[in-house]
Amino acid sequence: MILAKAAGSYTETAIDDEIVVMSLASGDFFSLTGTARDIWLRIDGTTDRESLVAGLASDYGVSAEVIGADVDDFVAQLRGAGLLAAG
Template sequence: MTDALRKLDDTYSETAIDDEIVLMSLRSGDFFSLQGTARSIWLLIDGSRTRANIVAALAAEYGVEPGAIAPDLDAFVAELQGVGVLAGG
């Protein structure tokens, strides 16, 4: 995964409610409640950051080793790619 992760803007709808982002895939109709780390990841996906950049940013934000974050990031990205709202990586 060396390409920048990017949101496919025409494939989802999102609404921020307090510290949560509610995301709906327009293709599948699936809803996602993004809170905590998931919210942080979503906000970091801006079309310019690679997986490695996001892992580094999260490690710094949460004060943990990058290796502890990478598997969760990969699972989150794979799920959102699976419903068609993310590309790249």
């Protein structure tokens, strides 16, 4: 499954090593640092879950199974907040 941000549903700004994302529908803010920031940056509308997990596993030196569970949890949170496109 290709992961894509829901265009027009958020605004974001980078501050040092943090990305602050605001949901335009709810006004909720999300502070993304560390792996959350890395996941957000890799969600580009062309990358699928498996490629994202493989890249993070390599970068962080952990197994795909370990990082995959974290990715799935975070992606579910993004979907729940309406920040990802359906698909």
